[in-house]
Amino acid sequence: MTDQHPVGSRLDPWIESYAARTAGMKVSEIRALFAVASRPEVVSLAGGMPNIGALPMELVGDTVQRLLLDQGLTALQYSSGQGDERLRDQLLEVMALEGLDAHPDDIVMTTGSQQALDLVARVFLDPRDVVIAESPSYVGALGVFAAYEADVVHVPCDADGLVPEALEEHITRLLAEGRRIKFLYTVPTFQNPAGTALFDDRRPRVLEICRRHGILVVEDNPYGLLGFEGRTYPALKSMDADGVIYLGTFSKIFAAGLRVGWAVAPHAVREKLVLANEAAILCPSAFTQAVASRYLSEIDWQAQTASYRALYQERRDAMADALRSLLPQARWNLPRGGLFFWIELPEGLDTKAMLPLAVKELVAYAPGTGFYADGTGRRNARLNFSYPTSERIHEGVRRFATVVEREQELLETFGPYDDSTRSRARRVLLPSPDVS
Amino acid sequence: MTDQHPVGSRLDPWIESYAARTAGMKVSEIRALFAVASRPEVVSLAGGMPNIGALPMELVGDTVQRLLLDQGLTALQYSSGQGDERLRDQLLEVMALEGLDAHPDDIVMTTGSQQALDLVARVFLDPRDVVIAESPSYVGALGVFAAYEADVVHVPCDADGLVPEALEEHITRLLAEGRRIKFLYTVPTFQNPAGTALFDDRRPRVLEICRRHGILVVEDNPYGLLGFEGRTYPALKSMDADGVIYLGTFSKIFAAGLRVGWAVAPHAVREKLVLANEAAILCPSAFTQAVASRYLSEIDWQAQTASYRALYQERRDAMADALRSLLPQARWNLPRGGLFFWIELPEGLDTKAMLPLAVKELVAYAPGTGFYADGTGRRNARLNFSYPTSERIHEGVRRFATVVEREQELLETFGPYDDSTRSRARRVLLPSPDVS
Known part of the structure; x- marks a missing residue:
């Protein structure tokens, strides 16, 4: 036909x-x-x-209404490409809960942490560069790396997260093959999708391996404050300020619809991220940043x-x-x-x-x-x-x-489903939910 | 030294x-x-x-408060990568003022129209591709094209905007040189920075030239409704639906701090833009889109x-x-x-x-x-x-x-200032405002 x-x-x-x-x-x-x-x-x-x-929606509504009356003229205006200074200052308090001691000037605000990830990829990835990731890894991150034509290499994980020995092996092999490894992408704490946390004694080992091989670590941390064992884990960034870019977000501690995320990066990298941010969006929304700032200051966000x-x-x-x-x-x-x-x-x-x-x-x-x-x-x-x-x-x-x-x-x-013919026996026919 | x-x-x-x-x-x-x-x-x-x-800030404050009470659960949640369906539908009314008859499915919502521009560049530009632009052109667009390592070629303009003959000449020369021209980037109506409008009879001519050479037109239109002569100009997109990507924004008709913009693109291109948007930010802010939607429906935005x-x-x-x-x-x-x-x-x-x-x-x-x-x-x-x-x-x-x-x-x-030595006579010394 x-x-x-x-x-x-x-x-x-x-x-x-x-x-x-x-x-x-x-x-x-x-x-x-x-x-x-x-x-x-x-x-x-x-x-x-x-x-x-x-969420206490009435309280949020009142807070946002007051915000518009008090500071609507700045909240609805263009703002800085790096993001709101007051909010960056407030984020220190949030990140301190995981042992992170940063400076507000090291922070870049983004349209959700997905955009922070996109900026990191934009600044670092040439086609065919290698990104090392957990096995499995976050689907949205894999999409970013694919968009920058990088190759993702998965490193085995177990119930305690990334296996340091396997990481070392993969890095050694890739370097021997002459590959350019740009960074390790990891969600060390309550991983998406695996739900695991990188065990305490593995954290310094993973960092040591990456540092020794000159490999940057990108620590994506949307869930760090959502631990069920009455504890938090120390951010990787808290153990190696120069070797780690940390990504945070309000999506899981407040509201995903605001699209307010951030990156904390070594100073020179932070500068590149701000430049990339300006090219991508001029500046993040002053309004949603102001809403996030009020949330931290006026609502008991820890509760x-x-x-x-x-x-x-x-x-x-x-x-x-x-x-x-x-x-x-x-x-x-x-x-x-x-x-x-x-x-x-x-x-x-x-x-x-x-x-x-x-x-x-x-x-x-x-x-x-x-x-x-x-x-x-x-x-x-x-x-x-x-x-x-x-x-x-x-x-x-x-x-x-x-x-x-x-x-x-x-x-x-x-017997097993044959993907090449997309058939096995006669299957129930129904509209496909368009999953490629 | x-x-x-x-x-x-x-x-x-x-x-x-x-x-x-x-x-x-x-x-x-x-x-x-x-x-x-x-x-x-x-x-x-x-x-x-x-x-x-x-802006009527009290009214905006009340409207947003009500929005959070009525639909906070969707406005603060993740949403679609293409953007809010209701808002895309409402935008038809806005764009109709410039003669544009689009379909909501052809629209992609973005983090300001700067991000729409970034997505267009991401989808089309390889290093060394050529973008044709007005002379002068919008500084923020030049930043995007530089970020994608494209070469910008400026075409002369006069008081009536882009000069069609000059456009034709430049295209012919570039094609003869074997260059890959990806698109014409233009702000045809009340241009930034020149303040000019592409004269009525030039609009079809510019489109005809581009169509004949197979060159896409990217029409950036933040100011179209801010004309001082009691009139609007027809959007280029209204004259050639398949040949033009149109970019719009709420930044100048409502508030820049929301970062709500959009692109209208030929169907297959729109699909690529949505994919690029998902990789870049997952989805635009449901909250700021909902605020923009309420602005259109509850406030006399035309007044x-x-x-x-x-x-x-x-x-x-x-x-x-x-x-x-x-x-x-x-x-x-x-x-x-x-x-x-x-x-x-x-x-x-x-x-x-x-x-x-x-x-x-x-x-x-x-x-x-x-x-x-x-x-x-x-x-x-x-x-x-x-x-x-x-x-x-x-x-x-x-x-x-x-x-x-x-x-x-x-x-x-x-005599003239010498840029190579950055000196002429002894100049007043003062902290430089860091303009590179």
Whole structure:
């Protein structure tokens, strides 16, 4: 059959004009997940949304109204490319909780910490440079590195996070191959997606290895204050100021919709980040920064963070109970903080291939392959417990378990799903949720 | 004398790690201008700030408070990478005023239109690609193109904007040289910095030339609704939907501090822009988008835009009067809209070299060289009239005229300033306002 509609040339008059980097831009799994998750009848364990229903919304509303009356003329105006000075000063108090002693001048404010990550990539990554990442790693970071045409190399992790010996081995091998390693990207504390925390005695070892090889560390820390064991971990940045760029965000301690994040970087790097920020957006929003600043000064944000933490711990426990009783086939580590379980299903199952069936059963999750740059993770899935209620979590896991059982039966009868033909037996046909 | 402090290597342990593009990142003139402008005793004609003092701030405060109570749970949450659907729908009404008939699905919301420009550059520009721009062109756009290592070629303009014959000549020459021209970047309506509008009969001609050569047009339109002649111009995008990417913003019709902008693009390009947006920031702020949406639906924004327009026209007239009476040496076109005068001083004067003296006289402006990628513009300056009051404008021009006169005397006595030695006669020493 002749294809009457060649993709691209006919549909896109500009297809010859794109930059080389654009070829690597694919429909992101994150966006597809949002689309799947948005139907109300679906129990979505797919996203990574904080539970802002726990916010004192009236108080926030009053605070923002007062802000506009008091300082609307600056909050609604252009501002500095580095970000609000007062807010940068206040952030010292937030970061001090993880032992970080920075200077406000070392901080750059960004449009969420995703943009901080984008700026770091922009400043450091040439095509074919290597970024070392955990195994698995944050899907949104992998998207950034792909956009800058870098190669991601995953280093094995266990229940205590990155394995230092494996890191050393990978670095040595890559350097011997003549590769340019630009940085280690890590979410050391309550990792997305794995839920692990880099164990205390591994922190200095990881830093020592990177320092010895002249490799920068990019520490992404959205969840550091969401630990369930009544403790925080010291930020890597607190142990090696010159060797680490630290990324923080208000998305999980206040509100993701503000898009207020920040980077703390060695001085010369910070200067480059500000320049990159100005080229990218001129300046971050003075308004959302002012809202974040008032949140820190006028609302008991530590109590609010504690209440997020308590809520998420309760839901983590609900998910752990549900997984134990309803999906005993799955292997996982109990998350020590953050928003996610990372589960491994029995050999032969494919979470991406299963997703349409799961959505038909009205449950969604994040397939594991999105968290690897190399196509692994097919047996894995990330399950979010911060957004759905404990009841919905139980129901979601129940529906998911139904799908897994059915898949296991199919697997026993017909053998594994063949990705090359996208078929096994005759499958239930339903609208695909556009996950590439 | 030996330099004891080599720049970089000693101060910056990561200097060997930066990407190739980072070498081109210089301290932006925009940032330096903000720094200069911030001292209250200085009359700043340097910035490009809208006069948000004209906003009904109490009403805005009440509206935002209500927004948080009504829809705080979505406004403070993660949202779609393409941007708020309702707001994209409302934007049709805004753009219809300039004859633009788009579909909400063709729109991507961004962190100010600067980020839209960054996304366009990211999707299209490889190093050494050519961007054609007006002469002069917007300093912030030149910063973006430099960040993507593109070469900017300026095409001559006159009082009626871009000269079509010159555009044709430049394109023909560049193509004959084998250069890859990726797009024409233009601010056709009330240009920054020139204040001109591309004359009606030139619009189809410019589009025809670009279409014939297969060159995309990027139409940056922050000022289209700020015309002083009781009229608007039809957007280029309204005349060639497939050949134009249109960029809009709330910065000048509402508030720059929100950082809400957008792009309207041919469908396949729009898809790339959304992917690039997700990699860069995940999603634009749901909160600031919701504020912009409420502004359009609950506040008489057209009346507010009309009042901005009337205020700026009054100040434009004040600046024209002051320039005529106090600085008759300067040549300029009367701005037809927007925020700026673009003036040319007599041969031999150098506005960048003069700036420290001007700041000592307590007036600041934007030196002309920032608006060219090729070092021209030394006799030019951009003067803003939207932010200072008419009285301050008069006083600022008076101070500026004093500096110009003194420079002209020096010029007659000692000859032109020598940029290579950064000296002429013994100059007044004062802290430099760090304009590179």
